[in-house]
Amino acid sequence: MSIQYNKHTFKDNVEENLNNSFMRGAVVSAQDRLRTGRINAAEELGDWEEWRAHGEEIRQHVLNNLDYYLHELAENVEKAGGHVFFAKTAKDATDYIQEVATKKNAKKIVKSKSMVTEEISLNEALEEAGCTVVETDLGEYILQIDNHDKPSHIVAPALHKNAQQVKDVFVDKLDYNPQKSAEAGELARHVRTTLRNEFLTADIGITGCNFAVAESGSICLVTNEGNAGMVTTIPKTQITVMGMERLVPTFEELEVLVNMLTRSAVGQKLPSYVNVMTGPRKPGETDGPEEFHLVIVDNGRSNILGTDFQSILQCIRCGACVNVCPVYRHIGGHSYNSIYSGPIGAVLTPLLAGYEDYKELPYASSLCGACSEACPVKIPLHELLLKHRERIVEQEGKAPISEAMLMKAFSLGGSSSSIYATGAKIASRVVAPLSKNGKISKGPGPLKAWTEVRDFPAPKKERFRDWFKEHEKGSDK
Amino acid sequence: MKVSLFATCIVDMFQTDVGKATVELLERLGCEVVFPKGQVCCGQPAYNSGYVKDAKEPMKKMIEAFEDAEVIVAPSGSCAFMFREYPTVFKDDPVYFEKAKKVASKTYELTDFIVNVLNVEDVGAKLEGKATYHPSCHMTRLLGVSESPKKLLSNVKGLEMVDLPNSYNCCGFGGTFSVKMGNISEQMVDEKVDSTLQTGADYLIGADGGCLMNIGGRMQRRGENVKVLHIAEVLNHH
Amino acid sequence: MIQHREEFLETIGNSLKRTVNTKVKPQRNWKYAPQKKGYQGLSQDDLLEILEKQCDKIHTDVVTTTVKDLPNALEQVVDQYGGGPISMWQDSRFDDYNLKPLYEEKWPNKGYDVSKWFPELGEQNIQNAEKANIGLTFSEYVLAESGTVVLFSDQAHGKSVGLLPNNFIAIVKKSMIVPRMTQVAELLNKRIESGESLPSAIDFVSGPSNSADIEMKLVVGVHGPIHATYIILMDE
Numbered sequence: 019m020s021i022q023y024n025k026h027t028f029k030d031n032v033e034e035n036l037n038n039s040f041m042r043g044a045v046v047s048a049q050d051r052l053r054t055g056r057i058n059a060a061e062e063l064g065d066w067e068e069w070r071a072h073g074e075e076i077r078q079h080v081l082n083n084l085d086y087y088l089h090e091l092a093e094n095v096e097k098a099g100g101h102v103f104f105a106k107t108a109k110d111a112t113d114y115i116q117e118v119a120t121k122k123n124a125k126k127i128v129k130s131k132s133m134v135t136e137e138i139s140l141n142e143a144l145e146e147a148g149c150t151v152v153e154t155d156l157g158e159y160i161l162q163i164d165n166h167d168k169p170s171h172i173v174a175p176a177l178h179k180n181a182q183q184v185k186d187v188f189v190d191k192l193d194y195n196p197q198k199s200a201e202a203g204e205l206a207r208h209v210r211t212t213l214r215n216e217f218l219t220a221d222i223g224i225t226g227c228n229f230a231v232a233e234s235g236s237i238c239l240v241t242n243e244g245n246a247g248m249v250t251t252i253p254k255t256q257i258t259v260m261g262m263e264r265l266v267p268t269f270e271e272l273e274v275l276v277n278m279l280t281r282s283a284v285g286q287k288l289p290s291y292v293n294v295m296t297g298p299r300k301p302g303e304t305d306g307p308e309e310f311h312l313v314i315v316d317n318g319r320s321n322i323l324g325t326d327f328q329s330i331l332q333c334i335r336c337g338a339c340v341n342v343c344p345v346y347r348h349i350g351g352h353s354y355n356s357i358y359s360g361p362i363g364a365v366l367t368p369l370l371a372g373y374e375d376y377k378e379l380p381y382a383s384s385l386c387g388a389c390s391e392a393c394p395v396k397i398p399l400h401e402l403l404l405k406h407r408e409r410i411v412e413q414e415g416k417a418p419i420s421e422a423m424l425m426k427a428f429s430l431g432g433s434s435s436s437i438y439a440t441g442a443k444i445a446s447r448v449v450a451p452l453s454k455n456g457k458i459s460k461g462p463g464p465l466k467a468w469t470e471v472r473d474f475p476a477p478k479k480e481r482f483r484d485w486f487k488e489h490e491k492g493s494d495k
Numbered sequence: 496m497k498v499s500l501f502a503t504c505i506v507d508m509f510q511t512d513v514g515k516a517t518v519e520l521l522e523r524l525g526c527e528v529v530f531p532k533g534q535v536c537c538g539q540p541a542y543n544s545g546y547v548k549d550a551k552e553p554m555k556k557m558i559e560a561f562e563d564a565e566v567i568v569a570p571s572g573s574c575a576f577m578f579r580e581y582p583t584v585f586k587d588d589p590v591y592f593e594k595a596k597k598v599a600s601k602t603y604e605l606t607d608f609i610v611n612v613l614n615v616e617d618v619g620a621k622l623e624g625k626a627t628y629h630p631s632c633h634m635t636r637l638l639g640v641s642e643s644p645k646k647l648l649s650n651v652k653g654l655e656m657v658d659l660p661n662s663y664n665c666c667g668f669g670g671t672f673s674v675k676m677g678n679i680s681e682q683m684v685d686e687k688v689d690s691t692l693q694t695g696a697d698y699l700i701g702a703d704g705g706c707l708m709n710i711g712g713r714m715q716r717r718g719e720n721v722k723v724l725h726i727a728e729v730l731n732h733h
Numbered sequence: 734m735i736q737h738r739e740e741f742l743e744t745i746g747n748s749l750k751r752t753v754n755t756k757v758k759p760q761r762n763w764k765y766a767p768q769k770k771g772y773q774g775l776s777q778d779d780l781l782e783i784l785e786k787q788c789d790k791i792h793t794d795v796v797t798t799t800v801k802d803l804p805n806a807l808e809q810v811v812d813q814y815g816g817g818p819i820s821m822w823q824d825s826r827f828d829d830y831n832l833k834p835l836y837e838e839k840w841p842n843k844g845y846d847v848s849k850w851f852p853e854l855g856e857q858n859i860q861n862a863e864k865a866n867i868g869l870t871f872s873e874y875v876l877a878e879s880g881t882v883v884l885f886s887d888q889a890h891g892k893s894v895g896l897l898p899n900n901f902i903a904i905v906k907k908s909m910i911v912p913r914m915t916q917v918a919e920l921l922n923k924r925i926e927s928g929e930s931l932p933s934a935i936d937f938v939s940g941p942s943n944s945a946d947i948e949m950k951l952v953v954g955v956h957g958p959i960h961a962t963y964i965i966l967m968d969e
Contacts, residue, residue: 036678048949050661065767072765079761082749085742089755092735098930101734104741114736156955157946174946181948202947206955213956218863234925244896244942244957250934251892252859262745267761269925273918274768284945287787288879288914290957292937300933302852302888305859316741323748344665348682382676384669384683385543386632407545417545425546435556438535457715467674471681472712475509482507482514486500486530489518 020108020139021371023168023355028378031353041170041178041350048177052341055285056392063281073278074396076271077332080263081323087232087265088314094235098297100310108317112143115224115257118311119147122255124221128213130239130246131155132226133172133335134261134315136357137370140224151224152216154245156209160184163191170351170359172337173283178350181205213245223249223307227260228334229275230312233268236296237312240276242289250295256307262314263323263331275334275395282336282394318370326405330365332395337362339389339399345382354379361389361399368406377416380406424464443481450476496613498526499564501557501602503574504536505704513704516731517570517605523731524613533560537577542584544671554581558594566612567602570727571703572634578602579638604634605727606702610643617650622732624697626724627659629666629687629710631703644702644726651729659699660690668709684713691721702726772878772912780877780910781965787880791940792953794962797907800969804835807902810962811867814900817845820865823889830904830966852888859893868898868958872905874920875963878913879939882963886934895938901958903938906969 024031035041060066080087092102105111119127127149129135141151153162157176161167164187169175176184181200188194194208225246229238237258239246250256266272272294280286299306322331340346340360351359356367356376364383368376380403383389389399411417452458453476461469468474498521506514518528537557541550558581561567569575579602581595609615628648635641648656667673667683674680687710691699699714699721701707711723746753775783781797788795798806811819817840827833836847848861862868870890872882882903886892895901911917914937924931942957953959 032676032679036682044948051949065770068765068767072763072767075764079759083754083759085745085749085753086755086757086759088745089738089742092738096735098933102736102738104735104737106737106741106744110737154956155946156944160946174949176946177949179947181950184947202950203952205947206944206952210955214863217956234921234931236931242942243944243946243955245955247892247896247936248956251896262741267759269918269921271761273914277768277914288876288881288937288939290791290939290942292881294931294935294937296931296933296935298933300888303886303891303933304850304852304855304888305891305893306886306933314741316744320744320748323745324750325748342663344667344683345676345679347664348679348686381672382679384632384665384667384672384680386665386669387636388632388663388665391636404543404545407543408547409545411545412548421544422546425541425544425549435533435535435560438553457712459716464674467677468712471673471677471716472684472709473715474712475708477508478511480511482502482511483530483532485511485515486502486518489515490530 021137021356021358021367022375023352026355028353028355028382031355032349035350035353036348038178038350040180042348044177044180045347045350048171048174049341049347052284056282056338056341059281059285059287069274069278070394070396072274073394074332076266076274077334077395080265080267081328081331084263084323087267088262090232091230091235091265094233095297095312098235100235100297100312102312102314105313105315105317108138108315111138111259111313111315111317112140114313115140116143116147118255118257119144119149119222122221124149124255126216126220127151127222127224128216128220128249128253129153129224130226130241130249131158131175132224132259133357134226135224135259138259138315138317140259152213152220154213154217154249155241156206156243159209159213160187163187168352169357172335172340172359172362178352217248217252220253222255222257223253224257224259225249227258227264228279229272230260230265231269231272232265234296236294238272238276239293240280240289241291244291247291247293250293250307251305254307255309255311256298257311257313259313259315262316262319278394279334279336282338282392322369327365327369327402329397330369330402332397333362333366334395336394338392338394342388342392344386344388345384349382361403365399365402365406373410373414373416377410377414380410439483452476496526497565498528499561499567500528500530501534501561501567501569501574501578502530503569503571503704505708506570509708510704510725513570513725513727516725516727520618520727520731521568524609524615524618531560531564537574539574539577540670542577547584551584554584555591558591558598561598562594564601566608567598568605568608569602570605570725571705572604572631572638572640573703573705575602575604576633576638604638604640604702606643606647607640610646616646618647618730620730620733621652622729623653625655625657625695626698626700627657627691627694627696629659629699629701629706630662631701631706632665634702647730648700648726654729657694657696660693661686666706666710668705670705673709684709688713688717688719692719697722699723700726700729768915775912777907777910780912781907783877784875784880784910787878788940788963791880793880793940795965796962797965797967799967800830803830803904803964803966804832806964807832808835808839810902810964811840811845814867814960816843816866817847818861818865819845819847819867819869820862820894820898821847821849821869822871822891822894823849823851824871826871850889850891850894858891862891862893862897865898867900867902868894868896869902870895870904872903872963873909874917875905875910876913876917876937877910881914881937881939883917884936884938885932886936887932892934892936895936896957899959901938901941901961902964904964904966906966908969
């Protein structure tokens with residue numbers, strides 16, 4: 019899967035999802051639960067604003083010194099016995115991984131959930147090379163066996179499916195006994211058994227990377243299901259793919275960010291598994307990979323570094339912004355037509371995949387600021403959405419002409435108080451024929467979209483400033 | 496204290512009653528209210544739509560209209576926040592940056608001004624009934640004003656305040672968002688209306704004209720019986 | 734082997750509008766250190782209490798015992814979990830704590846297969862762990878706040894033991910309870926600074942595996958263990 023899901027317009031995707039009532043109910047309850055969990059966890063921790071400030075300064079420091087830390091990380095991975103491949107593009111990354119798979123004569127590959135591997139379409143590349151790829155995160159696995167359905171949430175990818183739908187997929191694809199229940203626990207146990215065999219027979223394990231530690235060459239994976247542990251314990255070869263910005267200087271900062279990540283994502287103090295791996299297995303050890311490859315991916319990130327959008331690279335992929343976004347709440351993840359949904363997706367997707375297909379995303383926000391407030395590393399998400407809009411209008415020239423004219427007229431009117439005052443005055447006369455009982459139910463132009471949903475107040479015959487003039491006279495008396 | 500009123504264009508054109516209530520309330524609290532005539536729109540609709548260059552023209556007009564004010568008060572958290580943002584907008588313009596800083600530093604949202612500058616928490620208002628309060632996003636999150644309106648409302652005689660479920664969710668206004676993304680905005684405002692109905696309140700009170708126009712317009716369209724009021728109107732009811 | 738590093742870093746240098754720095758260690762002058770606040774002046778008893786409360790939340794049993802009573806306590810937990818097969822680390826502490834009679838006589842007599850992690854067994858180790866009903870390890874530290882045991886792997890301490898069996902038991906000393914991950918991070922930092930290498934795997938394990946991927950309903954026990962017990966040695 020690449021970043022993009024389909025070729026439909028944003029409008030069509032939104033329309034389709036607005037009509038998906040199960041998905042919408044699931045998103046609302048997930049949001050409410052995850053939001054409460056996050057807030058309680060932050061409260062329990064205490065000094066949350068200080069944690070955020072620290073998280074932000076760590077991430078900014080890393081981005082500003084990315085060259086040093088990537089260099090150091092590579093040195094230490096090599097010292098621990100691993101290979102490091104720096105991939106400028108998605109293709110560089112997938113070519114290298116294909117090459118490793120071919121060299122290892124790999125047939126089966128197990129994967130633990132990773133956004134960056136989705137971003138570079140790794141599964142397709144491996145299947146092309148003749149490998150079977152098995153996703154092992156429960157949510158990702160469900161989507162994979164359901165004819166590659168798309169993830170709709172960064173941390174809960176199968177959020178849009180209910181248990182009955184999952185059961186149906188299992189009956190269809192996994193020989194799940196139709197007499198058995200659609201209870202989440204029973205379904206999960208079935209996957210435990212099915213996937214156990216895949217883990218034991220896989221040739222290569224592929225993971226993403228929550229954080230890499232520069233000073234030790236370690237990589238850190240955070241999961242609850244234990245699948246990352248399985249992927250990095252049993253197969254003889256491990257390939258870890260990391261976005262180039264996902265590292266920290268030392269364990270001191272790793273600890274801070276892991277704690278913030280899991281609290282922000284699901285409200286947990288720590289997840290069941292924080293796996294920290296340094297190089298391949300050592301002499302005499304009999305589990306863990308014999309061979310370890312770290313693939314560090316740029317794929318457009320360096321075009322963001324050093325620009326007004328640099329702060330988006332602070333992201334630690336917790337999904338907190340997604341879980342508070344009132345727009346995501348109604349349209350769900352698939353509407354964004356990108357593996358990155360919600361506010362983070364609306365900012366990041368156009369940067370990685372261009373405005374051509376994604377120029378609507380920066381407008382899919384009421385700029386309410388809930389995302390910026392929730393972000394544990396203080397990315398000013400709503401401000402970045404504004405910056406996108408500015409770019410779309412002023413540099414890309416991708417704004418609708420009608421809107422540009424309206425804004426021009428507005429600034430002309432607004433720049434002179436006399437034009438503004440007259441304009442405001444005639445407004446009431448112009449719209450007078452449309453109004454009934456002081457409201458407009460069916461308006462033209464920009465009013466049309468408004469009045470399709472709600473009534474619009476007819477401008478008052480007496481403007482406030484006219485009243486004030488009279489009021490002033492009155493108080494002079 | 497001499498207060499320069501930043502009325503906002505919504506109030507000037509559509510919500511004159513809110514403007515009147517604001518003036519009367521401030522005068523009742525002992526302020527002298529003036530209306531700088533050069534005022535136009537604060538530029539937020541253009542600015543938030545990405546037309547930053549175009550937005551700067553009305554912004555400059557506003558800075559000139561208000562730079563000599565002693566204190567600037569607006570009956571809108573969102574518009575007040577736009578003034579506070581002016582220094583950021585003009586960060587590369589040495590002349591207007593300094594002026595913008597002056598304007599930003601003396602701008603207050605109405606309830607913030609009453610509680611934190613005038614140090615008044617009870618304005619002597621009376622209103623019978625049950626009400627719920629919608630905390631507007633810009634006012635709460637960006638301007639950081641969340642307690643003042645609650646304090647003032649809690650002291651209105653006869654008014655029973657009840658919590659609005661999921662009050663932190665945006666009402667779907669978002670300026671041009673409400674028309675550009677009309678179908679999404681509709682879902683958002685519907686949820687807000689439903690939450691309001693759940694409370695059984697007679698009044699929905701807010702402190703931002705845009706949000707109230709949105710929620711009120713939807714209530715009206717759906718034929719709901721809840722009265723939508725600006726906080727200035729409530730505080731001026733006695 | 735490191736491939737294409739130079740040109741990759743060159744691009745980053747260009748983006749940052751400066752020459753590439755790989756030599757001068759950046760100064761980390763943090764303005765904030767929230768992780769160092771809190772949990773000050775707590776006794777081991779206080780920490781144990783925090784740990785027990787947290788374990789309750791993460792579906793993990795805590796058994797407190799003494800060195801003398803450990804064989805009994807362990808036997809009980811193992812029986813509760815339905816007995817063998819048992820997969821365990823190879824560790825001198827088992828003998829120091831007088832557990833030899835348990836794993837060499839009592840358990841085999843009850844019909845519980847016991848397998849220890851011996852490097853010379855190679856792949857067989859993983860198969861043993863995979864077949865085991867119970868995995869038995871020690872933990873170097875325990876994090877009170879999150880209810881986390883910390884497993885360092887080496888040739889006698891396979892990762893698989895704590896991961897593959899249905900049930901997981903970790904034995905820890907009360908003296909090794911620390912407030913939170915911060916303290917372990919500090920120790921690891923020191924270790925690296927002194928030039929010592931790290932274990933190939935350090936696993937921070939907080940209770941049994943779980944998932945909420947189906948309808949956001951919590952399921953305990955997915956790929957890793959389904960049940961977990963920490964046995965705390967009160968006099969150590």
